[in-house]
Structure formats: C-alpha cells, structure tokens
Amino acid sequence: MRRIITATVLNRSGVLNRLTGLMTKRQFNIESITVGHSDDPSISKITIVVQVEDDRKLEQLLKQLHKQIDVLKVKDLTEMALVARELALIKVMTTPDTRSEIKVIIEPFRASIIDVSLENVTIEVTGDNDKVEAIIELLRPYGIKEISRTGLTAMPRGTQKTVYNLNQFSII
Amino acid sequence: MKASWVAEEEKSKVLKMSGADMLMEGLEKEGVDVLFGYPGGAVLPIYDALYKKNIKHILTRHEQGAIHAAQGFARVTGKPGVVIATSGPGATNLVTGIADAMIDSLPLVIFTGQVATSVIGTDAFQEADIVGITMPITKHNYQVRKVEELPGIIKEAFHVAQTGRPGPVLVDIPKDISTSIGSYKPSNEVDLPGYQPTTMPNLLQVKRLADAIAQAKKPVILAGAGVLFAKAEEEILALAEQHRIPVTNTLLGLGSFPSDHPLFLGMAGMHGTYTANTALHECDLLIGIGARFDDRLTGNLAHFAKKATVAHIDIDPAEIGKNVETLIPIVGCAKHTVAALLRESTTSGDTAEWVYQLAELKNSYPLWYKNEGEVLKPQRLLEIIHEETKGEAIVTTDVGQHQMWTAQYYGFSKPNRWVTSGGLGTMGFGFPAAIGAKIGRPELPVVAITGDGGFQMTLQELSVLQEMKLPVIIVIVNNQSLGMVRQWQEIFYEERYSESLLPVQPDFVKLAAAYGIEAASVTTEEDARSKFAEALDSKAPFLLDCRVASDENVYPMIAPGKGIHQMIGVKP
Ligand SMILES: Cc1ncc(C[n+]2csc(CCOP(=O)(O)OP(=O)(O)O)c2C)c(N)n1
Numbered sequence: 001m002r003r004i005i006t007a008t009v010l011n012r013s014g015v016l017n018r019l020t021g022l023m024t025k026r027q028f029n030i031e032s033i034t035v036g037h038s039d040d041p042s043i044s045k046i047t048i049v050v051q052v053e054d055d056r057k058l059e060q061l062l063k064q065l066h067k068q069i070d071v072l073k074v075k076d077l078t079e080m081a082l083v084a085r086e087l088a089l090i091k092v093m094t095t096p097d098t099r100s101e102i103k104v105i106i107e108p109f110r111a112s113i114i115d116v117s118l119e120n121v122t123i124e125v126t127g128d129n130d131k132v133e134a135i136i137e138l139l140r141p142y143g144i145k146e147i148s149r150t151g152l153t154a155m156p157r158g159t160q161k162t163v164y165n166l167n168q169f170s171i172i
Numbered sequence: 173m174k175a176s177w178v179a180e181e182e183k184s185k186v187l188k189m190s191g192a193d194m195l196m197e198g199l200e201k202e203g204v205d206v207l208f209g210y211p212g213g214a215v216l217p218i219y220d221a222l223y224k225k226n227i228k229h230i231l232t233r234h235e236q237g238a239i240h241a242a243q244g245f246a247r248v249t250g251k252p253g254v255v256i257a258t259s260g261p262g263a264t265n266l267v268t269g270i271a272d273a274m275i276d277s278l279p280l281v282i283f284t285g286q287v288a289t290s291v292i293g294t295d296a297f298q299e300a301d302i303v304g305i306t307m308p309i310t311k312h313n314y315q316v317r318k319v320e321e322l323p324g325i326i327k328e329a330f331h332v333a334q335t336g337r338p339g340p341v342l343v344d345i346p347k348d349i350s351t352s353i354g355s356y357k358p359s360n361e362v363d364l365p366g367y368q369p370t371t372m373p374n375l376l377q378v379k380r381l382a383d384a385i386a387q388a389k390k391p392v393i394l395a396g397a398g399v400l401f402a403k404a405e406e407e408i409l410a411l412a413e414q415h416r417i418p419v420t421n422t423l424l425g426l427g428s429f430p431s432d433h434p435l436f437l438g439m440a441g442m443h444g445t446y447t448a449n450t451a452l453h454e455c456d457l458l459i460g461i462g463a464r465f466d467d468r469l470t471g472n473l474a475h476f477a478k479k480a481t482v483a484h485i486d487i488d489p490a491e492i493g494k495n496v497e498t499l500i501p502i503v504g505c506a507k508h509t510v511a512a513l514l515r516e517s518t519t520s521g522d523t524a525e526w527v528y529q530l531a532e533l534k535n536s537y538p539l540w541y542k543n544e545g546e547v548l549k550p551q552r553l554l555e556i557i558h559e560e561t562k563g564e565a566i567v568t569t570d571v572g573q574h575q576m577w578t579a580q581y582y583g584f585s586k587p588n589r590w591v592t593s594g595g596l597g598t599m600g601f602g603f604p605a606a607i608g609a610k611i612g613r614p615e616l617p618v619v620a621i622t623g624d625g626g627f628q629m630t631l632q633e634l635s636v637l638q639e640m641k642l643p644v645i646i647v648i649v650n651n652q653s654l655g656m657v658r659q660w661q662e663i664f665y666e667e668r669y670s671e672s673l674l675p676v677q678p679d680f681v682k683l684a685a686a687y688g689i690e691a692a693s694v695t696t697e698e699d700a701r702s703k704f705a706e707a708l709d710s711k712a713p714f715l716l717d718c719r720v721a722s723d724e725n726v727y728p729m730i731a732p733g734k735g736i737h738q739m740i741g742v743k744p
C-alpha cells in the first residue's frame with residue numbers, strides 16, 4: 001500500500017541521508033521524497049511517499065524513522081483529510097499547428113506555459129498525483145521530450161472530518 | 173557602569189583552548205578514566221593533549237582490538253567504552269566493532285580523526301567518509317564543524333550512547349578543529365527534542381500483563397540483555413518466584429537469572445535446551461523482556477510461540493512487533509516496568525502442572541555429550557573451567573562452536589560476567605574483549621575462550637596483555653578447524669569440508685612464549701584441570717592450547733528454516 005508520511009526533523013547535516021539510508025537498509029521502497037525547511041530554518045519537513053506491504057511493516061517504518069535522534073515527529077497522513085501537491089515541468093514537442101491545441105488541453109488543469117521555443121514548449125503544472133498523471137497522458141501523443149517532477153509534499157487539512165487518532169500506534 | 177563591569181568579568185571567565193584540550197576536558201567531565209586507541213596523523217593534536225593528562229590509554233596493536241576491548245569494558249562495567257582512532261584506515265578498522273556494538277546495544281563513544289576541514293571532499297591523504305560509512309551502524313554520529321561545538325557534542329554523544337537502548341556514537345573531528353583555539357564553554361545539559369527515551373511503562377499495559385499472568389497456565393519469561401543493561405535481575409527473580417513462572421534466556425541474556433535456579437530452563441534458541449525451546453513452543457503466555465526475538469532465537473517464525481499471548485517489554489519501541497506479533501506491548505526500562513508489574517500483579521495463574529512438566533523435561537532431556545575416549549571433549553573442558561572458577565569468572569568468547577559450548581556448559585549465575593558477540597557473530601572478538609573486561613573489573617578472574625580460527629584474527633593483542641601484565645587466561649579450544657563451519661558442512665553439505673579445516677597452525681605455546689607469555693598445551697582432562705588451576709594461581713597472563721576432539725558437534729540444534737520444536741541431537 002502507498003503511504004504519505006511526513007517527518008519533522010532537525011535541520012542537521014546528513015539528516016536526509018539518515019532517513020533514506022535506513023529505508024534502503026530495511027527494504028522500504030521510496031516513491032518520492034521532498035525536503036524543505038519549515039518556518040523555523042533549523043527545522044525541516046520531509047514528505048515521503050512510500051510503498052509498504054502491510055500494517056506491521058508500516059508500523060516498523062514509522063518507529064524506525066522516529067527512532068532517529070534528529071527526528072522530532074513522524075506522521076502518517078494517508079488516512080487524514082489532506083492537501084497533497086506536486087509540481088511537474090513537462091517539455092512537449094510542438095509544431096505551429098499543435099501549439100494552440102496544447103494551450104486548450106492544459107487550460108482546465110490551470111497549467112501554464114513557462115517557456116517556448118520553435119520546437120517545444122515547457123508546461124508547469126501543480127496538483128496531486130492523479131492530476132499530474134492525467135495531464136501527462138493527454139500530452140503524450142504530441143511527444144514528450146522531458147519531464148521533471150518534484151514528488152509530493154503534503155499537509156493535513158485544517159479541519160478533519162473525523163477525529164483522527166494520532167496515537168494509532170500507542171507505543172510510539 | 174556596573175553592567176559593563178559585569179560583562180568584563182564574564183569575558184575574563186571565558187577560557188580559550190584548543191579543540192583537543194576541549195576533548196580532554198569533556199572526557200574528564202564524563203568521568204572517563206580509560207581510553208582504547210591507536211594514534212595517527214589526524215589525531216596527533218589529540219594525543220598531544222592526552223600526553224599532559226592523567227587519563228589511562230590502552231595502546232592496542234590494531235584498532236579492531238581497541239574497539240573490541242572497549243566493548244568488553246562496556247559490557248562488564250555498564251559504562252561507555254571510549255575509543256580513539258585516526259582518520260582513514262584507523263577509522264575503517266573500527267567498522268566491525270561499531271557494527272557489533274550496534275547490534276548488541278553496547279554503549280561506546282568513538283572519536284575519529286578526520287582530515288582538515290579545508291580538504292574534506294578532495295580525497296586527501298587518509299580521508300574516508302567515516303560518518304557516511306558508519307551512519308547505519310551507529311546510534312548517532314557527528315562531524316564537528318566548529319571548535320565551539322565540541323563540548324556540546326561530547327556531552328550529547330555520551331548521553332545518547334548510554335541512555336535508552338545503549339549503542340555506539342561516533343564523533344569525527346577534523347584535524348584543524350583539534351588545533352584551532354576557541355572559547356571553551358562547558359556543556360552541562362543536552363537539548364535533544366527528538367530523543368526522549370520512554371523509561372516508565374504505560375500502567376494500562378502493565379495491568380493487562382498482570383491480568384494475563386493471572387490467567388496463564390503455561391507462562392514463560394524470556395530474559396534478554398536488556399535485563400542486564402537495566403540491572404533488573406532482582407525484579408525478574410521476584411517476578412518468576414512470586415508467580416512460579418519458568419525463565420529462559422537469550423544468548424546475550426545469560427547471567428540475568430541464576431543458572432542453577434529450579435525455574436531456569438537454560439538458554440533458548442538454535443543451540444538452546446530442548447526444555448527451553450519446548451516451553452517457547454507450548455507456552456500460553458510469553459513475556460519477552462529486553463530481548464529482540466532475532467532469528468537465531470525464534471527459528472522459523474511460523475512455529476514460534478504460536479499458542480501464546482505475547483507480551484514484550486523493551487525500551488526500544490521499534491523492537492516491539494518487529495518480528496513477533498505482540499498483544500501486550502510495553503515500552504519502558506525493564507527495571508521500572510517489572511517493578512510496576514510486581515506492584516500490579518497480585519494474582520498468580522495456576523502454573524503448577526506446567527512447572528512440573530518442564531522440570532520433568534529438564535530431567536529427561538538435559539544437555540548431553542559422550543565423554544568417552546582419550547581425547548578431551550570440549551564440553552568437559554568448559555565444565556572444568558566452571559568448576560575451577562566456581563562459576564564466578566568473567567568469561568568472554570569468540571564465535572563458533574566453543575562459543576555455544578561456553579553458553580551451554582559454563583553456567584552463568586551472576587550478571588555482567590558473560591561477554592560474547594551475539595548479534596554480529598564477530599570472530600576475533602573474544603580475546604581483545606577480555607582485555608577490556610579485565611581493565612574494567614580487575615578484581616575478577618577473566619577467561620577468554622577462543623577458537624583456533626578466531627584467535628588468529630586478533631592475537632596481536634598478546635603484546636598488550638604482556639605489556640600490562642594482565643592476568644587474563646586465554647583458552648584456545650583447539651579443534652584444528654573452523655568448527656562451526658565444519659559442523660554445518662558435515663550436517664548440511666554431505667561432509668564436503670570446503671576450506672574449513674586448519675591442519676596447519678602455529679605452535680600456540682611457542683607463539684605465547686615469543687610474546688613472553690606463559691603457556692601450556694592441554695590434551696587430557698587431568699591436564700585441563702591442573703593447567704587451568706596453575707594459570708589461575710599464576711596471576712599473570714597465561715595461554716592454554718587445549719587440543720580437543722576435532723569432530724565434536726554442538727547439539728541440540730534447530731536446523732535453519734526449522735521450527736523451535738524441531739530440534740535435532742536431543743538426548744535420546
Ligand atoms: C569475522 C568472521 N568471519 C567468518 C565468520 C563465519 N564463521 C562462524 S564460526 C566460524 C568458525 C570459527 O572457527 P574457530 O574460531 O576455530 O571456532 P570453532 O567453531 O572451531 O570453535 C566461522 C568461520 C565469522 N563468524 N566471523
């Protein structure tokens with residue numbers, strides 16, 4: 001199953017390395033990982049999208065992350081109401097004929113063209129994974145030259161529908 | 173006017189000193205009185221600062237010897253072992269010992285030299301990324317970037333190494349940090365918001381365990397090394413006796429429960445007793461305390477404690493539920509947790525029949541071997557060593573058959589006298605570990621039981637033994653083979669002894685003589701007894717080359733992939 005996990009960490013050197021290293025060592029498959037500092041520059045937020053086999057493995061992952069000295073907080077957001085976004089840059093081949101077609105296609109996605117040359121355009125799109133996947137599929141027939149995706153970053157929504165039990169693993 | 177005067181006064185109080193001197197200050201503040209190490213270019217400033225100080229330094233003959241000695245010291249004293257090595261090869265020579273300490277939860281603080289900050293990342297002479305290399309095998313590690321950070325990092329390193337679940341912490345110090353002068357502000361507090369080990373148990377869970385105990389008809393306690401770290405032996409004894417619960421140990425937990433106690437079942441696991449493993453298979457309540465259910469203990473998980481409610485007390489939450497599904501998880505230090513449990517649990521289950529049943533098994537299926545023929549049996553050798561030392565010695569081992577025979581036949585009854593490489597299984601560990609153990613507990617006899625194979629991995633430390641005149645008795649259980657490998661090849665590879673026989677060996681007695689150490693060769697039981705007694709009396713370093721039967725195997729045994737109830741080689 002796919003989980004979205006955030007880790008709040010001390011912004012010390014090597015901290016990202018520690019987390020990815022332990023996940024490799026314990027055979028967790030990282031789908032994406034994003035890092036940036038929070039409002040306090042000494043504290044960073046890491047968002048990890050990861051595939052885990054079952055609940056036991058998930059529990060083990062959360063605990064191992066939490067065990068790191070530099071990790072302040074670990075949260076599994078998957079079951080929460082959340083906002084999750086990634087940014088993608090997509091370079092698509094164009095001809096004078098297709099350029100306006102592409103403009104029409106990307107409009108509903110609130111994507112924009114941020115670079116233009118004779119043979120291609122670069123499109124910027126932000127959204128959850130599904131939205132990014134969808135736009136990529138629509139653009140694929142025109143010939144995609146290059147894609148660069150940031151991976152997901154996420155946050156729980158301000159209001160949660162049900163009371164979410166943060167202590168789902170009582171022993172952390 | 174007044175304010176500026178105060179500021180002036182404050183300023184004059186700020187001491188200026190070099191990073192190397194700050195390290196010495198830090199070590200003294202932590203009460204470190206012995207270091208294990210080896211000098212080199214990147215730590216020259218540190219060794220120069222040490223020269224002026226009154227801290228004992230043990231110069232081993234290889235960095236691996238230094239770190240295993242520090243592990244032996246830590247295991248018997250409970251204090252962190254402190255190690256110094258130079259950059260590059262000095263640091264990488266420590267790697268095996270660091271991994272060993274990590275998996276066996278031994279508190280170590282390791283200081284490595286590093287090339288100067290200005291050349292880090294340029295593949296400079298003797299540069300190795302030791303922080304990167306040891307990231308997965310340390311509890312935490314640091315590279316010092318500013319000299320002023322040093323006191324705080326030292327404080328943190330010692331704190332992290334010895335609190336919670338202990339482990340090795342490495343501090344990498346670039347050479348220029350050691351030499352540069354900074355303002356010295358002693359650090360008295362640690363501020364680690366991400367590191368708050370839970371030591372007091374959740375009382376709700378403790379109550380659940382108390383209830384389970386009241387219900388249980390077939391409970392068993394599995395006590396691991398966590399009991400020793402927490403000094404919870406008395407609490408475990410009280411718990412077992414109060415509710416009549418039989419007790420078994422992991423390999424590393426030996427000594428946490430008296431081996432001659434009627435409720436003791438012997439060690440569990442691959443070479444554990446039939447009784448202990450049967451108890452783990454049949455029990456209805458398994459109380460794991462400070463043990464991590466590794467595969468050498470559990471055998472095939474599909475057959476491990478399947479009929480039981482599993483309760484697991486551990487200070488490391490990540491161990492709970494990792495290998496075995498756990499119904500009653502309790503995060504906490506073993507001592508506080510079992511003390512709380514003793515207060516909560518007033519009702520015992522009816523365990524009489526179970527206790528009787530297990531006592532019968534213990535009687536019918538004890539550890540056994542055939543003591544026949546002229547040649548000395550290794551098991552008998554261990555029994556003799558037990559008798560001669562009255563079971564009071566600190567015993568260290570290497571890894572292999574002799575290690576398992578020691579675990580089976582020495583009979584530990586006191587805590588922290590058993591020093592072995594359990595999780596990593598590091599050959600070469602035993603002898604240097606004995607040196608550290610003797611330095612940590614000079615008042616106790618120390619016996620290093622090693623294999624003829626493993627001894628040859630770290631025997632250079634004979635120099636240290638002789639230099640310090642340390643009365644350690646080295647017992648080489650000489651079966652002229654890599655016995656444990658040979659055993660597996662005999663049983664599982666149709667006797668194809670591929671690269672496991674050691675027909676060519678040094679004359680170990682002469683070898684000892686070359687180092688100025690007394691030694692004797694032992695071939696019979698009488699020899700073993702008289703020579704061992706002589707060695708004990710000599711109060712000097714002593715080596716015994718014990719020629720034992722070379723075709724003896726360690727039994728009983730759980731074959732790889734088999735369940736804990738499928739032991740082979742049980743007494744017929
Ligand atoms: C450093 C290292 N290399 C290899 C092994 C694999 N190994 C485990 S036991 C063993 C044989 C040890 O032989 P010896 O020291 O003579 O002890 P014995 O089993 O004969 O008592 C070997 C090679 C190991 N545990 N450690």
Ligand SMILES: [Mg+2]
Nearest residue numbers: 623624653655
């Ligand atoms: Mg051998």
